[in-house]
Amino acid sequence: MQARVFVTLKPSVFDPQGTTVAEALHTLGYASVRDVRQGKYFELEIDAPSPEEAVRLASEAADKLLSNPVIESYRIEVVDGGAGASVANRSAGPSAPAKVAR
Amino acid sequence: MKFAVVVFPGSNCDHDAYHAITHVLGQDADLVWHKDTSLASADAVILPGGFAHGDYLRTGAIARFSPIMQAVTRFAAAGGPVLGICNGFQVLLEAGLLPGAMLRNRDLHFRCEFLHVRVEQTDTPFTAACQPGQLMQVPIAHGDGNYYAEPEVIARLERNRQVVFRYVSRTGAETDEANPNGSLNNIAGICNEARNVVGLMPHPERACELAVGSADGLVVFESALKWDRSTKSVMGSGVV
Numbered sequence: 001m002q003a004r005v006f007v008t009l010k011p012s013v014f015d016p017q018g019t020t021v022a023e024a025l026h027t028l029g030y031a032s033v034r035d036v037r038q039g040k041y042f043e044l045e046i047d048a049p050s051p052e053e054a055v056r057l058a059s060e061a062a063d064k065l066l067s068n069p070v071i072e073s074y075r076i077e078v079v080d081g082g083a084g085a086s087v088a089n090r091s092a093g094p095s096a097p098a099k100v101a102r
Numbered sequence: 103m104k105f106a107v108v109v110f111p112g113s114n115c116d117h118d119a120y121h122a123i124t125h126v127l128g129q130d131a132d133l134v135w136h137k138d139t140s141l142a143s144a145d146a147v148i149l150p151g152g153f154a155h156g157d158y159l160r161t162g163a164i165a166r167f168s169p170i171m172q173a174v175t176r177f178a179a180a181g182g183p184v185l186g187i188c189n190g191f192q193v194l195l196e197a198g199l200l201p202g203a204m205l206r207n208r209d210l211h212f213r214c215e216f217l218h219v220r221v222e223q224t225d226t227p228f229t230a231a232c233q234p235g236q237l238m239q240v241p242i243a244h245g246d247g248n249y250y251a252e253p254e255v256i257a258r259l260e261r262n263r264q265v266v267f268r269y270v271s272r273t274g275a276e277t278d279e280a281n282p283n284g285s286l287n288n289i290a291g292i293c294n295e296a297r298n299v300v301g302l303m304p305h306p307e308r309a310c311e312l313a314v315g316s317a318d319g320l321v322v323f324e325s326a327l328k329w330d331r332s333t334k335s336v337m338g339s340g341v342v
Contacts, residue, residue: 009205012252013205013250014205014208014284016205016206016207016208016209016210016248016284017206017210020210065159065163065167066159068163068196068203070195070201070202070203070250070251070252071203071205071250
């Protein structure tokens with residue numbers, strides 16, 4: 001199954017790239033775009049017995065490597081064929097438990 | 103005195119550091135490949151500038167998992183002097199050996215220029231030969247040097263005197279104009295609480311001879327030598 005990891009800067013952290021993209025959109029005439037936050041997106045193909053296990057593994061990977069908890073938070077979606085998606089949100093460091101919802 | 107200069111794939115200031123230590127300072131240095139697991143008998147460790155592992159993911163994010171970093175972490179925990187320069191500073195942040203993180207420069211430009219930093223603390227292994235408040239003209243060359251930490255971490259760094267270098271004007275004034283990247287509190291370099299691990303974004307190793315525009319950075323390496331000699335003399339007197 002596939003775990004999708006979305007890493008973004010915490011709201012309190014200034015995002016000069018996002019600001020620059022927003023300004024470019026304004027130049028193009030998209031005045032209604034109030035703000036842009038730029039992030040990173042990862043697709044992890046995981047051999048796991050259950051979506052919960054895939055979320056657990058992806059959370060571990062995000063804590064250890066994919067995100068830097070000082071400046072970033074992340075969100076995980078697991079897509080398992082037609083079985084729906086599991087989601088975990090994490091804004092703190094490795095100590096916070098992953099929320100899993102089906 | 104013997105330095106270990108760690109070489110990651112993508113390091114590009116390793117030989118500048120090696121040159122400064124051996125040819126200018128007249129001390130020994132070993133280049134240590136990142137896949138090595140031992141620092142041998144080094145008295146101090148340098149993590150040099152560059153683009154370790156291509157800066158993929160985040161600066162320093164992959165390098166912190168290089169095998170040599172376990173030895174560097176043990177060396178630091180035992181009180182050994184560790185200096186991270188530019189990308190080496192970023193590696194120390196990712197490894198958790200120093201607090202905080204680097205953001206893109208606030209103007210998104212890769213800034214490559216000479217500027218001035220002020221030495222804020224002289225009780226670290228890499229500033230021990232400096233005068234308090236000493237100004238150094240040294241170059242920077244980075245795109246991700248915008249030092250960030252949570253407000254309480256910044257407050258703790260200031261309270262513990264862990265801000266070692268600050269960006270200042272040529273007259274030593276701490277102004278926003280003198281800040282090349284948006285770093286909080288004009289922070290150019292910090293140390294850990296134990297004060298043996300130091301990281302800075304400017305490149306002292308590229309400013310050790312007047313032929314390259316400035317010799318102001320040499321004092322960082324002279325400091326390590328002074329520190330090493332004083333540590334060994336203390337240890338010696340302890341035996342006697």
